[in-house]
Structure formats: C-alpha cells, structure tokens
Amino acid sequence: GNSVTQMEGPVTLSEEAFLTINCTYTATGYPSLFWYVQYPGEGLQLLLKATKADDKGSNKGFEATYRKETTSFHLEKGSVQVSDSAVYFCALSPYGNKLVFGAGTILRVKS
Amino acid sequence: AAGVIQSPRHLIKEKRETATLKCYPIPRHDTVYWYQQGPGQDPQFLISFYEKMQSDKGSIPDRFSAQQFSDYHSELNMSSLELGDSALYFCASILRGLAGPTDTQYFGPGTRLTVL
Numbered sequence: 001g002n003s004v005t006q007m008e009g010p011v012t013l014s015e016e017a018f019l020t021i022n023c024t025y026t027a028t029g030y031p032s033l034f035w036y037v038q039y040p041g042e043g044l045q046l047l048l049k050a051t052k053a054d055d056k057g058s059n060k061g062f063e064a065t066y067r068k069e070t071t072s073f074h075l076e077k078g079s080v081q082v083s084d085s086a087v088y089f090c091a092l093s094p095y096g097n098k099l100v101f102g103a104g105t106i107l108r109v110k111s
Numbered sequence: 112a113a114g115v116i117q118s119p120r121h122l123i124k125e126k127r128e129t130a131t132l133k134c135y136p137i138p139r140h141d142t143v144y145w146y147q148q149g150p151g152q153d154p155q156f157l158i159s160f161y162e163k164m165q166s167d168k169g170s171i172p173d174r175f176s177a178q179q180f181s182d183y184h185s186e187l188n189m190s191s192l193e194l195g196d197s198a199l200y201f202c203a204s205i206l207r208g209l210a211g212p213t214d215t216q217y218f219g220p221g222t223r224l225t226v227l
Contacts, residue, residue, distance in 0.1 A: 044154070099216055
C-alpha cells in the first residue's frame, strides 16, 4: 500500500536557521509527491510538488527533490522566518488519485 | 483566480443531528475529493467523485453519504452525528477530463464541524 512517514515534531528553530523536514514514502508505481502547509486555523495550501524521479519542487525558498532510490522527499529551506511557523504535511498521490498524507510536522520559528 | 469554496465555514450540531457540507470546485474542475482532519491529525480521505459518479471510497462511515451534482459541486451529508465526528472537513478539486487528470489537488478552506 501507499504510506508516508514524516519526522516527528515539533521542530523549533531560530529565525534564519536552516530547515530540514524528512519525508519518506512507500508506494506502488510512481506517485507524485507534495508538500502542503497549514497555517494556524487555516486550510491546506500546496507548497511544492514533484511528479517524477529527480524532479525538484521549489516555492518561497522551500525545496524538495524526488529521490526514487531512497524513496524520500525531504523539505529544506536555507533561512526560516517566523512567518514560516505552521504544520507541514508531506503527501503522495498515485496519478490523479486520492492523497495520502504523513502525520504532519509542526514548525515553530522563534525571533 | 477562483478557488475551491466550502460552506458553511463553521457548523455546530448536537449529537444525533444531521449536517450537510457543500463544496464548489474550481471552475472546469470535474473531480472532487473529501477529507476529514481530526484535531492534531493528518487529513484522511473519505470519498471522491468524477463526473457525478463515485470514483473512490476511503474510511467514510456508513452514516455519511455524498454526491456530486451536474454543476460539479458536491455535498457531504452526515447523519446521527457523534462527538467523534468533530473535525475539519476539506474538499479538494482537480481537472480529470479526457486528457487524464492533472496531479495537483487544490483545497478549500474547510468546514469546521463541532458536535456537542
């Protein structure tokens, strides 16, 4: 079956620190991979995506590379801001099908 | 750009009551997904529709039903509500169409259901 495993949080960083949130997946076939972000009290927003091996998704300074050999899609940002504080969900989707989410990682950034 | 619209945004019900949640997908999107997110949990897939037909089913209780209408909007009907149904309910849409589905689901803001 399909599943996603994320590093447990919360992750607490100081402003301008480097961020890595680990995500690994198990899937049949070649799913698309996503990172969604959820700010307090809000809905899910697509942060970035990758649809095939070695693709790099990027948005707002965040990056993640689809690594088929390690079945990973780790989220990185070089310098976090307080406004990045949110819950981050890694997810996969067999082409056009339902999303399978990881448990989510809470990120807290201190000024 | 137009986004996915969900209504109501907040809903408070008593146990054993019924609730109806509505979802209006992005214009031209023909596929709708429903997800349930419990407190502190990741979203769980409930059900999906393509061209008014159920296309996939997840962990949706028998007390819940859903449908998609000719204008592609969808409604999730929930009966005999229980305390454990309190959650954030998301709707997402994609364009599946004849060329095959796009791969990015766009989410609405969610409906927060509280069962007392």
